Amino acid sequence: MSFVIIPREKATPLLNFMILISSLCAGLLAVGIVFLLKGVNPFFAIHEIFRASFGSFFGFKETLTKAVPLILIGSGLALAYKAKFWNIGAESQLLVGAIFGTWIGLNWGPSLPGFIILPLMFAGGFIGGGLWGLLPAIFKIKFGINEVISTLMLNYIAAEFVKFLVVGPWKGKTKYGYPYTDDLPAQAVLQHMGNSRVSLVLIILAVCVALFLAFLVFRTRFGYEIRVIGENPEAARYAGINFFRTTLIMMFIGGGVAGLAGVGELSSIHLHLSYPETISAGYGFTAIIVAWLGRLHPGFTIFSGLFFAGIIVGGDAIQMSMGMPATTVNVFNGLILIFLIMGDFFINHKVRYQRRVS
Amino acid sequence: MLEILTSILVRTVVAGTPLLLGTMGEVVTERAGILNLGIEGMMSFGAVTGFIVTFTTGNPWLGMMAAIIAGALISLIHAFVTVSLRANQVVSGLALTMLGIGLSGLWGKPYIGRPLSVKMHAIEIPFLSKIPILGKVLFYQDAYFYLSVGLGILVWFVMKHTKVGITVRSVGENPKAAETMGINVTMVKYLCVMIGGAFAGMAGAHLSTAYSKSWIEGMTSGRGWIVIALTIFALWEPSKAFIGAYVFGGIFVIQYVLQPLGISPNLLAMLPYLTTLGVLLFYGLSSKGQRKMSAPATLGEPYIRGSR
Numbered sequence: 001m002s003f004v005i006i007p008r009e010k011a012t013p014l015l016n017f018m019i020l021i022s023s024l025c026a027g028l029l030a031v032g033i034v035f036l037l038k039g040v041n042p043f044f045a046i047h048e049i050f051r052a053s054f055g056s057f058f059g060f061k062e063t064l065t066k067a068v069p070l071i072l073i074g075s076g077l078a079l080a081y082k083a084k085f086w087n088i089g090a091e092s093q094l095l096v097g098a099i100f101g102t103w104i105g106l107n108w109g110p111s112l113p114g115f116i117i118l119p120l121m122f123a124g125g126f127i128g129g130g131l132w133g134l135l136p137a138i139f140k141i142k143f144g145i146n147e148v149i150s151t152l153m154l155n156y157i158a159a160e161f162v163k164f165l166v167v168g169p170w171k172g173k174t175k176y177g178y179p180y181t182d183d184l185p186a187q188a189v190l191q192h193m194g195n196s197r198v199s200l201v202l203i204i205l206a207v208c209v210a211l212f213l214a215f216l217v218f219r220t221r222f223g224y225e226i227r228v229i230g231e232n233p234e235a236a237r238y239a240g241i242n243f244f245r246t247t248l249i250m251m252f253i254g255g256g257v258a259g260l261a262g263v264g265e266l267s268s269i270h271l272h273l274s275y276p277e278t279i280s281a282g283y284g285f286t287a288i289i290v291a292w293l294g295r296l297h298p299g300f301t302i303f304s305g306l307f308f309a310g311i312i313v314g315g316d317a318i319q320m321s322m323g324m325p326a327t328t329v330n331v332f333n334g335l336i337l338i339f340l341i342m343g344d345f346f347i348n349h350k351v352r353y354q355r356r357v358s
Numbered sequence: 359m360l361e362i363l364t365s366i367l368v369r370t371v372v373a374g375t376p377l378l379l380g381t382m383g384e385v386v387t388e389r390a391g392i393l394n395l396g397i398e399g400m401m402s403f404g405a406v407t408g409f410i411v412t413f414t415t416g417n418p419w420l421g422m423m424a425a426i427i428a429g430a431l432i433s434l435i436h437a438f439v440t441v442s443l444r445a446n447q448v449v450s451g452l453a454l455t456m457l458g459i460g461l462s463g464l465w466g467k468p469y470i471g472r473p474l475s476v477k478m479h480a481i482e483i484p485f486l487s488k489i490p491i492l493g494k495v496l497f498y499q500d501a502y503f504y505l506s507v508g509l510g511i512l513v514w515f516v517m518k519h520t521k522v523g524i525t526v527r528s529v530g531e532n533p534k535a536a537e538t539m540g541i542n543v544t545m546v547k548y549l550c551v552m553i554g555g556a557f558a559g560m561a562g563a564h565l566s567t568a569y570s571k572s573w574i575e576g577m578t579s580g581r582g583w584i585v586i587a588l589t590i591f592a593l594w595e596p597s598k599a600f601i602g603a604y605v606f607g608g609i610f611v612i613q614y615v616l617q618p619l620g621i622s623p624n625l626l627a628m629l630p631y632l633t634t635l636g637v638l639l640f641y642g643l644s645s646k647g648q649r650k651m652s653a654p655a656t657l658g659e660p661y662i663r664g665s666r
Contacts, residue, residue: 038464086448139635143642146590148395148448150638152583156631164624288452327463327575334399334457338439341450345443 006350016347020295023343027336034331040322048321049314061196062313063306065269068202069094069261069283071305074290075210075298076254082217082296083250084230089136089151090258091284092158093129095276097259098266099162100128102170102181102273105188105266114187118267121188122205125263126256132158133255137247155284159276166273181273190268199268207302209257214299216253226250258284281312282329289337308333360491366611367495371503372569374607376401376561378506380585381592381599382513383557388589389517390550391530391656394436395451398582399458400558401565404429406462406469408563409573413469418478418567422502422560429559430552432458437551441544444660455582466573478502478568502564509557514596526550530654533661543661558582580631587634591641593652609633 011019032042053063073090080087101121109117135154139145163179172182190199217223225246228236236243265279266272273279290308294300315329380397387394404425412421436454439445481504483497517523528536529546537543561581566573584606592598613626 034461034464088452139639139642143639145635145638145642146586149583149587149590150635152580153587153631153635156580157628157635160624160628160631164622167624168622285456288449292449323467325463325467325575327460330456330460331464332460334453334455334460337449337453337456338435341445341453342439342443344445348444 004352004354006352008348008350011347016295019343019346020293020340023339024293024336026342027339030335030339031332034335040324045318045322048318049311051314052317053310053313059313059317061198063309064203065197065199065309066281066283066312067306067309068199068206068264069280070287070290070309071206071210071301072261072264073258073283073287074294074301074305075213076257077287077291078294078296078298078301079213079217079226079250080254081291082230083226083247085137085140085247085250086148087133087136087151087251087254088148088288089133089154089284090254090287091280091282092151092155093132093255093258094262094265094280094284095158095162096132097125097129097256097262098273098279099165099262100124100259101263101266102184105184106182109185109188112187117185117188118190121267122260122263125259125266127259129259129262130252130256133251133258134248137251141244141247162273162276162279166275170273172272175272179275183271184267188267189271190264192268197269199264202264202268205260205264206305209260210298210302210305213253213257214297217298222246222249286312286329286333289333289340292337292340364491364494366608366615367491368499369611369614370604370608371495371499372607373610374604375503375506376564376569376581377585377588377606378510378599378603379502379557379561379564380582381588381603382506382510382596383554383561384585384589385592385594385596385599386513386517386526386557387550387554388657389526389530389594389654390547391533391654391659391661392437392440392547392551393447393451393658394433394454394551394554395448395586396433396436396454396458396582397554397558397585398578398580399455400429400432400555401458401562401578401582401585402462402576403432403458404559404562405566405577406466406562406573407559409469409474409566410465412474412476412563412567413472416476418474418476419501421567422478422563425559425563426556427559429562430556432461433551433555433558434548436555437548440660441547441551444662447658447660459576463575466575469573470575472572474567474571477571478564500568502560502568505560506564510596510600517596527654530656533656537663543663547661558585561585584630584634587638591637594654595652606630606633 028046032046035042035045052059054060077087077090101124104121104124105117108120132154136147136150139150140147166179166181170181172180174182190201192198193200217226225241228239228241229243229246261283270279286308290301290304293304311332312329315332318324319326319328380401384394384397407428408421408425411424412418436450439450440447478500480498480500486497487493525541526546529541529543533543562578565577588599588602588606591602609630613629616626617623
């Protein structure tokens, strides 16, 4: 007897979904084993994580807050990954967006009303993140540089630059030695709902961006080009698709939405630029899994973004109550991503059990 | 002046050692057609394992062994997912990085702020260490340095001049042909991924038990990614990896040399990453064709047995 592996033409949506859920469960099981090795009751830990993030009204408000950057970035990454452009640099595209937003907010904010300054900041953040996202696209198409390496190097460079700004030239005059810029003027700050950190504007923005990108990928010629480049670059070349132009536009949008996330964090949560680890809690990396779990469908990242926001909030909670380090979230991310790509094998292949004929 | 130069060179060689180890491993892995972007995670995992074992046993050699085994074991995940399950190698490598960094943070937490009482100490080679400048640089270093050079030469020799090397390369160039020659492609790929993991683990232990003697989260600080860039600069040739590793070692050291000049430490910290990009850009301008020729032909592609 043996197993035979046959390629599968196309999996039905139901099968797709079932495999996705099974991969997620297997991933959580693996996380449980890691907790067990650490001497923590895995059921308790995982229960705690979901109770903290989805089980209470207070927790859910935090989950919503953290879902915004994940959905924004994740839907942009889904766009790039559809074209098999492995942008790992969303973390720094977010930071550059925040830098642009800070400059606009601090310099023009005091003299402009909110309904002008806020859109200006977001537009600036989009352009900043987008320009930073263009670099790896140019490097790849014109110089043949692997985008994984260039986006990562750009991450380190932007993070050091932000540190340079907040301890150096942009250090706030009102901040007495802390590595922050001055706070944004009141009109450049987003309003929160009731007694929370949730900004309705940001949630609407994130959902609209995800839906718009989904429309772009599946309903426009540009989206069609992206998909052909990803699935069959040879065919794309024959079809006369302009790789350079399409990749540039795609990365400008992808980087731009990460920049929006940066301005969102800035004008809703932090109100000033500070150390890069503070501005972004690894959203650029977590969003990679958000995109993957959303099966590279920008619209689905709304759900996967919410799920991973819950993991971050829950992770923070058990970090405090059980003394787990902040990187515990990385264990989650890594294991779940590994099981998700393992699941892809069963989406793309049929495994049949066969009795050997004697 | 001579003393300053000597000290710079000594530190350059020390900083280049983990890069050399990592690059040798990645060259072997990529030669077999597997791209492993998980170096940063495996290095971090090796660093924490090496540190904990050295901390508990008081023996840095055991720490080194443990780190090598840990690196090889964690790389098995990548081998299984990409070779057996034919998954996307880029995403699998990223997942491995996240996992490696996460696990090392989790296991290393109790050891933060508790330095080792012993670290891998320098071994003085009699007579040779008395040569001016070079003696201190090449013959008065810790065991990691001697081992990295020895292993580097071994990898170069095996890959270039032995049947084993040809086997590995043929698996990366044309697995189909290799299979018809009776080579077990799957096994070769698994082994090469594990060799890469072992090297990365060893590089990590160098950071935590020789370069410094404490465990800090994020202590690999992008070295794993620089290793991947170095593999490209080296055109997948072990001999050229030596040059790349020490040049980049030097760049890590130059940061500290330039600091007294009043340049912002944050801007100086960008140097290794800016240089990596700069060198890649320069390469892109000058040798796009040559690089295409040098890269293993099936790098990053899954191999499906019996397919056409």
